[in-house]
Amino acid sequence: MTEHTTNHMPRRATTSGLIGCRHCGSVWAQASDGAPCARCGTRLHLRKPDSLNRTWAWLIAACCMYIPANLLPVMITTTLLGAQNDTILSGVIYFWVSGAYGLAAIIFIASFLVPLFKLAALFVLVVTAQRRSNWRRAERARLYHLIELIGRWSMLDVFVVALLAGLVRIQGFAEITAGVGIAAFGAVVVLTMLASLSFDPKLTWDGVPDGDTGSVPPTQTTDTSRTSSPKDAVHEQP
């Protein structure tokens, strides 16, 4: 799969002397890195500046917060029977034991598996990009898309706790307050989102033999095997 993809890697902007604007999608020739886009004014960059360092910084910070997020209580329930501290996992266990398997699964996936998966996946992406590894580039690209897609859903637990804390305030009978853990948990979600936003997926493909040495703009090329038939790329919106 990897070999197949690298063999058919089309011409790349870096080697063709082109820069694409990330914001408005325009393409420029003879533009220097850091110059503002003539259409929308965004600074043009071949790669996001300092991408790997920034991603590492956010990622390490997220890893540090992941520990308190799972160990400290996220929710404190005070009823007539006494106070009860809940961590993320104890909440899952509570639902599982009480028979709400679906709900237990949703919370377990969104609050425990997704952040863990995101940290691990970002780690893999950054390390392989740093080593300019040739390993499973297409799968790594898909992994990045997946991280971008699922990252936000970990905020679920933060919203649940916020809502419960606002709602269950019946003095004496039942009161729910937010625990410190939820602050750490929110930090993990935000930090991993910042990490995936500062990671440049183009770095995954750096080091691929380009196959095209000329700096002719793609528009002048008639060799369709190199510009990779765009018809393949077009399909119906769902």
Added chain:
Amino acid sequence: MTPVSDAWVCDGCDAVYQRVALQRRELAHCPCCGTELDRHTGTQHERLLPLTLASTVMFAIANLFPIVEIELHGLHSRTTLVGAVIALAGEGMSLVAMLVLATTLLFPLLQLLILLWLLVPWRWQRRAAGFAWLVRSMQTLRPWGMVEVFLLGVLVAIVKLSSLATVLPGAALWAFVALTVLLTVVMSFDPRGFWEMLESDGDRA
């Protein structure tokens, strides 16, 4: 610096493709890494304004009315989104409160307001003030609006509470459901489309 108008550069892998004119409902994906290259905008902005207006109305209902109400031993308690944020801030969780406020209220509201600001003058063939900056802000805000995640959070909270007390869904809950559906449609419009529209309509400024 010269524009190359008939090329796409993939945001995911830097591959260069020959640009093709997209038909209605068509999308272009990079065959190499799967990143979306472009989508057809066409007349989408005409549908966008009424949808944005509807979203704004739903947004107001969703935030002004209580989301859920609980009843326990004859005692009632209910909350709006802002109420929950204030309660969190009162417990010394102001950072979490700000995070919730920003992702469920502030950012989605900003997105809707920016869209209205850009789309309303468009109907009279005018380009709104601060066009470039606002289109860019739209794209920056995009990952941070989390209304749909909040809706799932409300549902989980309701199930959690149902063992403790009687739960009565409020008007805002239905508004949130409608808002989630509307926002999904509105946000499927890529802000890049504004630049395409600008070009296809010639110089309007």
